[in-house]
Amino acid sequence: MQGPSPAPSRYDCVVIGAGHNGLVCAATLARGGRSVLLLEAAAQVGGAALTREFVPGFRVSAGAHLLHLMPAELIRDLKLENHGLEWAAQRMTTTALLGDSAPLALSPGAADHPGLSAADAAAYAAYTARMRRFAAALAPIFSKVPPRLGSTAWSDRMALLRMGWQIRKLGRRDMRELLRIGGMNVYDLLEENFESAALKGALGFDAVLGANFGPRSPGTVLTLLYRLAAESSAGASGLSQPKRGMGALCDALAKAAVAAGAVIRTQAPVANILVEADRACGVALESGERILAENVISSADPKTTFLKLLGTAHLDAGFVRRVDHIRSRGLAAKLHIALNRAPPFRAVSEAALRGRLLLAPSLQYIEHAYNHAKYGEFSASPVMEITVPSVNDPTLAPPGQHVLSAIVQYVPYALKEGWESARPRFLDAALDALERVAPGLRGCIVGIEVSTPVDLQREFRISGGHWHHGDLAFDQILMVRPVPGAAQYRSPVEGLFLCGAGCHPGGGVMGVAGRNAAQQVLKGGWFS
Amino acid sequence: MLQPAQDFDAIIVGAGHNGLVAGCYLSRSGLKVLILERQPYIGGAAVSRRLYQDFTYSNCSYVCSLLRPEIMRTLELPKYGLQIIPYEGGCTMMRDGGHLALYDNHDALRREIARHSKRDAEAYDRYSRDVMRQCKFIKPLLMREPPDPTSFKPRDIQELLYLGRRFHSMGEARMYDTLRFWTMSAADFLDEYFESEIVKAHFAGSSIIGTALGPRSPGSAYVLLHHYMGDIDDTVGAWGFARGGMGAVSNALGASFMASGGTIRSAAPVAQIRVKNGRACGVVLEGGEEVRARLVISNLDVRRTFLKTMDAKDLPDDFLRQVRNFKIRGSSGKLNIALDGLPRFPSIPEGSPTTRGDMHVTDTIEMMERAYDDWKDGRWSRAPYIDMLIPSQIDPTMAPDGKHYMSVFVQYCPYQLADGEWTQAKRQAFGDTVINTIAQHSPNFKELILHAEIRTPWDIENEVGLTEGNIFQGELTMDQLLFNRPVPGFAQYRGPVKGMYMCGSSTHPGGGVMGAPGANAARAVLRDLKLAH
């Protein structure tokens, strides 16, 4: 993919990595009038937001399979729909698979299950409304650069005050409740509100998806609110599935970037970031080619950016120590199954199959699965988020055949026994779990692919194979994400910026880190 | 002060250490104070009891570490007989026969840690520094009333500004460190300093004692500072045994209280706190006797206070809902053991003073976390974390000559078992688990046992009155600290009814034999009465 204009010898900005954040960043910078070169190591753009063929004739989103966090105005601003983004499904429903009993259907307004008590039904409405209020109050922080603490700059002070005011505006009762539950675990919160184990399991799932937590870990209400706030900030489309998979989103982003004047080079892996007189001044490619630029913006994870591409010699030792301490071991695997028919989920309607399916029948089930992950093991009863994207988008599989895409939660990067020998057993465990809710599934399998965090690390060059580039937890969010001293997208080295999921507000195909970072670059200047 | 219809200015329900501390302060300010205690002895969970021959058991709390020095000084506790004997060390023993000892002497400690990792021996200094920095930040907050962040009252705003300024004065880098410290898990925090499993496990121990968290639960790191709270006060022997057992703390408080004119009635269980015209006006004892007072201060935990000792109609619904949501799960068991002699611990070198401090049994943080997993599932830990002491080595009043008393604190043990109620057989099985665990490290331990008192959270609730047997009168998690403790909007020691106060560990800053909640509650009372404090 080559931009239309002749490539200048020197760019205002070089962006490392054409994942969705790198693409958003490049597009935003180009729209801001900068000359931009976007470098990607792989043969195609997209990073982990990629659609690829895993079995002949079957295509799947290799990483995230649902889009729900990307702000509507970002999609609008970059005119992604003009650049080819189409929707296979929007406002998808959530259905919790419950083994023998009928599944539980969740929509924003109501939870539906024959076994649900009237009290739970009523509590559900109140709970979702309250969580939505909290999410709306927290939503504005996503689009902002996290303020520095102790800074004397008015912008930082105002940002802190604004955050406080957003919460204050909730009113005394809600504010107290938010300040209380903010530090809680989602298990206790749901126990306070509901009776049904199935309902609690389904609601608790979103608090731990992609996190290194179990439902009983303090901080999981925060991760839940975080997700809800990001969704709230994104707009009202809910869970969505781009047509032709997540890769199509990135193709649209790439077109938007190129249309704005950015140049994209694939198969151009960066070897290191060039520094002169304590200022980033370009990059050297693995081929040896050197490209000069005013600013270098890296969408690679912070460990890769600082420890490998930049090199510790350009950084203070204490800063390096902090980077080294970032917890970035992935805990989610991806499972892709090519099927010769629609998956036989028990008692799941055709409509429900168009939405997302959860395998998280109770909080205890989730917690037990997490227990194993703490010790470098995987659970025989894994937790999953399942979609059958081919139901909404026939382009992904041959006619009448289907693709099942599952995120398997609590699959440790550092498996004690090593992935080499464990892989077949893990696959068996995952298929057994699916078979329990979809009897006969095994008989429909045409082909199968598993990506463990180790595979994700290798394929997408993410240290630890963590889709957020680093755990989302109290001590790794906002002004301490990825580390203090680099939380405003600026690195300690002038001219070097970060724009990936390792920054505020994290990963999950949001694009916000890329956009916020680009805005910091456009603002110019360095630390005051 | 006293109005004619009243028997007392203030009644304190419960003669636990916080009730006694509050009583002392109020009595010293000239109020006529009555403390009512259900048991025939005072102290609540800070007691010394003779349950077997001439052995004295500190049968609940067992260490004097956090008692605020300003309280000891003001209430003249040394004069009233309190004597603290410092620990001489401490250690963690591993199943493979290895151990890590903690020595007071810095060089001995460095060489000891260096046996496991030379790097950790020096990283220890950075670790101590960082935790001490946090202690310095938190210390003044212990003796203050937490501000209500939703309030516009000048006092609350002033307090919030004070907190903000204090935080700000640390400078940018330390502010981030502080944010992280208060929200991290102990395991993650320790990983940033140490490489040796036993070093990490040893320090992680203090993060789980009494909590319903595991070492990998976020929010467990800050508990690590308890170990340093004493040092920051420059108080020699901050961690120590109370001579005569923990009852000595309560007895000194009781003596100080009575010397200042206070009245204690033991074996006088309170059935109800009476409210008239929206004001607390006294209590009714279980026998039906009514005692009137201008103020009632409850030293009971909030669940017990408001759900069992008050009438729901006297309380706002919203408040009651919050109280019901207050997390107070018990997680600890305790064995008190009379021994026929001193048990041998072959992994500890001959002559080492570490047995005259707190001895622990665990191997790794993973082992502790697995112990926690058992608790989450409603089982006692199959391989529990143990914190044990033999105070009779230093304090001869605790056991007859040549014999010893051993206090064994056990983490984790649930209040409610997944397989039904606690029974005598289950209690015995729990005790056996603990005894067998210790016996793995001490070959002659079992044969020395003369008597063992086994206490589960269920027993602690039934005897001491702590709901669900939670030793801190409520879990010390982020959602139940500072202005959230015990419940949002009521963190300033004042109950939802006029003239009614809370002074137990359910309030800020929480549990441990610290006395700060009692002192802070007394200060709130005196401020409301516009009396000097």
Place this chain on the structure above:
Amino acid sequence: MMESSSSHFKQPLLKTPFHRRARELSQVDSFIPWAGYTTVDVFTTAEQEYFAIRNAATLYDLTPMIKYRVIGRDAVAFLNRLVTRDVAKLKPNRVAYCVWCNDAGHLIDDGTLFRLGDSEYRICTAQRQIDWLLDSALGFEVQISEVTEQLAALAVQGPTSCAVLKAAGLRGVERLKPFETSDFTLDGAGAAGGQRLTVSRTGFTGDLGYELWMEPGAAESIWDILMLAGRSRGIRAIGSQALNIARIEAGFLSPNFDFVSAEHTIRIGTDRSPLELGLGWLVDFNKGHFTGRRALLDERQRGPQRQLVGLDVAGNKPAHNALLYKDHGGKREIGHVSSAVWSPTCKRNIGLAMVDAPHFKIGSTVWAEIYLSRELVWERRMSHAQVVERPFFAPERRRATPPAEF
């Protein structure tokens, strides 16, 4: 390998290879702990020992100095990122005084850096810090190991020190230039004949002097040879008290007196930068990045808030820990004295002091609040003091190569 766990809790302090000799010579049994070792504070009297530093030759047991061996392909790059000086300029067999900082540009420690070979270095410092060194090594191909116990060290200092070493059989030692280091083999027969050792022309006294580095097994025999060779040149063993007088005269900093390592500070505002400590000359902003550089650049631009200076105090009572004031009335506090001594050589009452801007300029006048005990009757005195150049005493002989015969 695990140290046996049976001894350290009984005797936490280690003994140096010179300990038996020190025991024999100690007249007043005055031992103090230093970096985990038992060392001598005073052998006879501090004054006697001090005058031997300035008039004859002295032996001082340096073994407790913490020594780290640094080797590997990236040794220079690692060290250049660690310390504030340009290590690339340090030639083989040369020694440099260095400081290193944390990210905030606050001093972690000072020490001497020896270049022993092409990519082999030794850091010699007063405090243990393997934790910081290993974290600083992230991303560098370098091996760092502590060698404190593998090396015995002895300072031979004083005007006759060169003569003593020559007499002991260190042929050619007179050609050693300041901050130069060289290997020697002891001449002659006897227990130490043929013994190898390394000598550096370095020291902490500001006088002519050397430091000897040897295997612990050779320590006692080398001690004996030196004592024998120095008998006619007034040699004495000295303890830390005497050395402390000399180091203040020489204007050298001592950790935990003149600064506290930023790795150990708990309170806010007690860290010190090299610029504040008057060590700006050690900071090379042009050599490339080092830890703390950006913070120090900022500080340089703002100008230091305070500075460590030399102080010449009126009277003869050392201003130990004295607070300093702008005015005689003692209303406006502007600093404090960190090290103080009556200089027996200069006959001046000197000190090192941390003084706030702008009072640290040479020639400024400040007032020191000194408490005096006159037979247990205490008096407070405000003494006039002047900010002066450091060092207080720097004889030419310390640099002369070859040193003059003495």
